[in-house]
Amino acid sequence: MQTVGRTRTHFLIRAWTAFVVLAIYLPIACGALAGLSKGRYFAFPIRVFSGEWWGKTWDSFEIHVLVQNSVLIALIVTVLSVLFAFFGALAFARYPWKGRRAFQRLLLLPIFFPQPVLGLALLLWFNALGISPSWKTAVVAHLVWIVPVVTLVIAIQVFSFDPVLEEAASDLGASRLFTLRTVTLPILWPGIWSGALFAFLLSWGNFPLSLYTAGADSTIPKWLYSKMVAGYTPMVPALGTMSTLTAAALLLAGGLVRLLLKKRADLRAREG
Amino acid sequence: MSSVAVSPVSASPAVSKTPRPVLQLVDVRKVFDGFAAVDGINLDIEEGEFVTIVGPSGSGKTTLLRMLAGLESPSDGYITLRGELINDVPSNRRPTCLVFQSLALFPHMTVGDNIEFPLRVRKMAPEERRRRALELMAKVRLPEDYYAKNVMLCSGGEKQRVALARAFAYDPDVLFFDEPLSALDYKLKKLLEKELKDLHRESGKTFVYITHSLEEAMVMSDRIGVMRAGKVVQIGTPEQIYSTPADRFVAEFFGEVNTVPIRRSADGWLRRDGRPVAVTSGLSIDGDEATVVIRPEYMRFVTDDAVADNTIVGTIFNEYSLGSRLQYQVRSRTGRTFLVEVPRAAAWKGTGEVTIGWDARNAIVVGG
């Protein structure tokens, strides 16, 4: 019977989805588990749970420096990439201009590019320019691939923006700046907000670019990698879990803010 | 499907008369999250009929059509096609075809591929498919060289014709139309309405059409059903719907009307100001409150030479030209607004207060 067949397919799809989602989060759970075990070496099932390694990680001066680096880089990248990407998105989606197609494709290239190779190419470029790699060069490297991503995120919002609104505002006597402030920005705000969130989180979790372009400065993913390759300590899964939880909390908070923004906009629309 | 063949005749209370309806709906309901989009519809559609369902947006007409086409199944009631229960027959196994509001043309196919789609489902041989597609294109007046044209490059009217040809290619017993003309400009719409009507007559197929435009319905239909809040409030020929609307809603749906609230008394119906009102219809209304509905074209200026059964005194505060006719807005002494539509020749030339009126035979009394 057709309906039976359909139910069975639906069930299989559901089961498959559940399996994939489980597989996606399984290693993250394994890491959390390892960070909470008391022993110096990981063994499953865990005999004694303890927050000891979390405490050690939390107190470590070395890790404080890493977190500072990561936060600093991510913040600068967020601010700069939103600025770049806002105008980039307008060029991408808002204005019909001669080079738009070419611009769209150029913008995609850094996304369609293996990041380790990009990092190495940048390393070579910085060396050729005589710039010694540090967290500042890492910011540039992050920007090269995060700006295109954020541009796309904002561009999706720009695509749904009707340019006639800007014309109407100007027709009603508004200056360009006033129009930008009262019409364009409020409508694009959800996209900009998502873009900023993407920028911070992508920079926060980026490993291949930081690895090659941060020089002697280290970020959380870079430090974790160096310890994974040589010298396991339970601080690795502990810090990894902390970093993941931070990202999750930010994503959640960002989603919440977006929801609130939308609620407020709806409310205003209803009152207006 | 064996489950399909169950005859509903024994189960349905309203057994058919002759001729047997091609589509029969009995107490059909559709509930979405506790909201009844379609709330108990009984409807018989005869073979070869052109039935139009009109109603404002949200009245449930699209849901009704989707159930008929098999894209939704009813929560309750029976839908039968030539006596067979089809409640849960999927759309691809029904001999019916829907022309979507969006037309739903396959954007990655040519005009020819779109029209041949149902023929490919039936595994018809390629040469025959092509022959049949060209035949149908001629029938809907599409040039032959459109066969290989990208369907997305066609104009609005051409897309319309492709969608029609595709539906006919399926060779359904009943065709459904979900406001397919709503996106077209006025002139093209008028043209296609006529062509659709011709196509209906030539093909002899049953058409069920939904729209929110009564004008569209009047032009094409044999019968019109008016829907409101999930129910069919009236069904009848265009003439019946126009001249004897079942209630104020139907009357107002046809366009601008004048309404005068009345109440029952021992001496017959009275107006608000206590004056009696002459009526010829609505004598069987149950309640004590009713409304007299008068179309603007039945209102006229009352003079000593031209008396009327009922009169109202007021002042003209607006005048519009409707081309060959003129429309006046008159405010009565009690502050109600009335519309009077007269031929240009009968334009009001006087000044000051004016008496307007209507004859009882031109008014309709509806309950509430």
Next chain:
Amino acid sequence: MADTSLSAPEAKLTPGLRASLPVLVLLIAGFLAPLVTVAAYAFATPKSFDVFRSFTLANFAAIVDPSNTVWTSFVWALALAFCCVAILLVICYPIASVLFVFPLFVSENVRLYGWVLFFIKNGVLDGALKWFGFSGGPELLYTPGITLFGMVYVYLPFMLFPMTLGIAMIPRDLVDAASDLGAGRLMIWREVELPLAMPGILIGALLTFVLAAGAVAEAKILGGQSVITITQDIEVAFTYAQNWPMGSALALILVLIVSGLALTAMARIDLDKILGKR
């Protein structure tokens, strides 16, 4: 270059061009310039730093020299990338209605290391099996197979995201219409859903192929260097070996393969349509 039409002197800047300038400058200075430098180094004398002062094909000659086994890295990288895409297509198509972006924000080494903890001796799998009385888990770590597994795992969101976008783009009416015209589920899928979702699927396949071809962390963390990918060779040339011209030549070949693919595919895709311009 993609921007030749832009650099032509124009009487006045159009708003579009003006808005694109910050990003253009960033991409020229941070993306195109490094690639040009890489290309220049690829033709410099091996093991030297005299870029632009020497021109030689010695690096490429060394790569194609049969005594050099660097070509195996290319084969591994491309073969793994190909398999990765094929597997991801099968995994993702049925679930391309759910979206999880979160894994994108956790650095891949953390996620991969979780699998190390899962598969390692006395790890989650091994320990759990022993606890249930089995003799222990299979030795999966440090094999080419686990490298592929890691790649599939890391790049899954990159396949899923465009694919879901592509499938979500199919208007519901078209599927309904096909069914109404008598098509069965297989025919609807083959004739309507698949062709219309194709741009999204293509983008997903392209993106994952490109990323997987340049992958290195999977082979290092999970694969234990049982497979040397081409990116690792490039890295070694740039860092320990200090043979920049060699590394550049390798990188140039990889970039040409990857961008050749990307540009061909992109030329056939209408971004305005995919991202939803009316």
